[in-house]
Amino acid sequence: MNTSKEEFLSAFIDDESGEFERRRLLDELKKDDALGQTLSRYAFIGETMRASKGQPMGQGVSLLSRIQEELADEPAYEQDNVVPMPARANATVTTSRVQAYRWFGMGMAATVAAVAVGGLLFFNQPTTPDASMAAALPASAPVSVAATTPTMVADADTRIQQVGRVDPQTRDILKQYVEKHVKYASTTVIAPSIRAASYAND
Amino acid sequence: MLTIKHTVSIAVLAGVLAWSTPSLANEAGDLLAKMRNAVHTLDYTGTLVYSQGNELSNYQISHTVENGAEKESVVRLAQGASASDADAESFSLAKFQQVQPQMEAVYALDLGGQEFVANRSCQIIVARPRDKMRYLQRYCIEPETGMLLKYSLVDRSHRTVEQLMFTTLDIAVPAQATALPPPVQPNPAMPAALPPATDWVFASLPAGFQQVQDLRQEGINGQPPIRQIILSDGMTSVSVFIAPPGAPSMLDSIGISSGAMNIYATEVAQHQVTLVGEVPALTLQRISENLQYAR
Numbered sequence: 261m262n263t264s265k266e267e268f269l270s271a272f273i274d275d276e277s278g279e280f281e282r283r284r285l286l287d288e289l290k291k292d293d294a295l296g297q298t299l300s301r302y303a304f305i306g307e308t309m310r311a312s313k314g315q316p317m318g319q320g321v322s323l324l325s326r327i328q329e330e331l332a333d334e335p336a337y338e339q340d341n342v343v344p345m346p347a348r349a350n351a352t353v354t355t356s357r358v359q360a361y362r363w364f365g366m367g368m369a370a371t372v373a374a375v376a377v378g379g380l381l382f383f384n385q386p387t388t389p390d391a392s393m394a395a396a397l398p399a400s401a402p403v404s405v406a407a408t409t410p411t412m413v414a415d416a417d418t419r420i421q422q423v424g425r426v427d428p429q430t431r432d433i434l435k436q437y438v439e440k441h442v443k444y445a446s447t448t449v450i451a452p453s454i455r456a457a458s459y460a461n462d
Numbered sequence: 463m464l465t466i467k468h469t470v471s472i473a474v475l476a477g478v479l480a481w482s483t484p485s486l487a488n489e490a491g492d493l494l495a496k497m498r499n500a501v502h503t504l505d506y507t508g509t510l511v512y513s514q515g516n517e518l519s520n521y522q523i524s525h526t527v528e529n530g531a532e533k534e535s536v537v538r539l540a541q542g543a544s545a546s547d548a549d550a551e552s553f554s555l556a557k558f559q560q561v562q563p564q565m566e567a568v569y570a571l572d573l574g575g576q577e578f579v580a581n582r583s584c585q586i587i588v589a590r591p592r593d594k595m596r597y598l599q600r601y602c603i604e605p606e607t608g609m610l611l612k613y614s615l616v617d618r619s620h621r622t623v624e625q626l627m628f629t630t631l632d633i634a635v636p637a638q639a640t641a642l643p644p645p646v647q648p649n650p651a652m653p654a655a656l657p658p659a660t661d662w663v664f665a666s667l668p669a670g671f672q673q674v675q676d677l678r679q680e681g682i683n684g685q686p687p688i689r690q691i692i693l694s695d696g697m698t699s700v701s702v703f704i705a706p707p708g709a710p711s712m713l714d715s716i717g718i719s720s721g722a723m724n725i726y727a728t729e730v731a732q733h734q735v736t737l738v739g740e741v742p743a744l745t746l747q748r749i750s751e752n753l754q755y756a757r
Binding site: 296297300301303430433434437438440441444445451453454455 | 690
């Protein structure tokens with residue numbers, strides 16, 4: 261994220277941006293998760309600063325709510341508007357000889373580049389590889405399945421789907437499970453009370 | 463000559479680090495232990511801001527110790543005074559454990575700098591996970607009282623998934639406060655503890671986690687009772703809820719995130735199994751994959 265985006269964001273939080281900048285920033289927020297995090301952080305800082313000046317909390321939340329509402333009102337993708345990807349079979353049939361040469365040339369260029377980079381890395385190795393490896397390792401390496409199979413972990417993580425909306429019965433069951441977890445199992449210090457109050461008010 | 467000087471410098475630095483690192487970790491551990499004690503023994507009233515994912519909320523929290531019994535109320539300010547119903551069911555914080563040996567195997571404790579929060583100075587303590595099965599926990603603790611002033615959970619992508627910070631805080635040490643936490647009052651609402659499970663077993667658990675409790679919970683809406691197996695790594699915990707066949711079912715397999723809290727539901731041996739915890743979703747999935755019905 262560059263500086264101008266942060267400036268726009270700051271103006272946006274302070275309700276000082278114009279309609280055009282606001283619309284543009286909303287578009288950016290939809291595409292840029294990091295910008296969304298920054299927005300959340302700025303709002304958190306703003307809330308805290310307002311509170312420390314003796315102003316009532318919650319004034320900034322209305323602006324955030326408005327942003328969320330505007331994002332929610334954005335038109336969703338309709339099935340009709342989705343353009344199907346060309347099938348692989350069609351692509352291979354229409355591949356011309358010129359395109360084949362082009363792919364061959366690109367492959368050769370990539371190979372040459374890879375060899376060059378590999379050579380550079382080989383000749384620029386640190387003279388004390390043991391020391392650098394030791395520094396990169398944690399102080400003690402616990403036995404961990406995750407540490408030995410990083411690729412599988414990454415794949416498994418992406419398989420878990422985020423479900424934004426669940427049916428009322430499922431929601432009711434999950435809510436009660438969360439309350440029981442917070443009440444009997446949650447071990448972090450003050451947060452369990454806050455989490456419980458938060459879910460109780462949902 | 464240059465090589466010798468370089469080697470000596472590294473040896474001296476390594477020696478200093480080897481000497482200082484354990485003592486800093488001990489200091490961090492001691493302050494964490496003091497904090498876990500302080501939140502039970504101190505009387506405190508304050509306002510805090512709480513961020514969960516992209517949602518912000520604001521709470522008034524009050525904690526007192528009367529005749530050795532803790533009383534606490536948590537009120538969400540944005541919803542007005544009527545939200546005081548939230549403290550109808552008091553959530554005692556009396557169960558928190560001291561720093562456990564298995565915790566030190568999976569977290570590295572670091573002593574950070576100092577911050578100024580709610581007009582008070584506090585010391586940063588970081589519990590850094592040694593693997594990707596848990597979140598980084600960052601505390602800011604007032605050294606004199608041990609009171610927690612700021613707290614956050616950070617994921618592997620360095621995103622803060624949950625944080626809270628006091629904006630105003632008044633602390634008083636109760637007259638009967640001692641170095642030890644008040645005796646734990648028997649909780650009449652506590653469900654029956656079951657003997658160690660033999661029918662449900664975990665083939666393996668993520669490093670540091672172990673089973674700490676097995677509870678029998680009343681079923682939802684008159685349904686058969688459910689089982690709550692609690693796992694902990696000393697700093698965070700996971701609840702594994704097992705509903706018998708015939709209980710109200712959910713979707714086949716779902717995962718939900720809300721700030722630091724993740725929920726993962728699946729089916730094991732025709733039982734609906736739901737895992738809840740302030741750990742990454744991957745950890746819940748890994749635990750569920752190793753849950754086996756042995757009967």
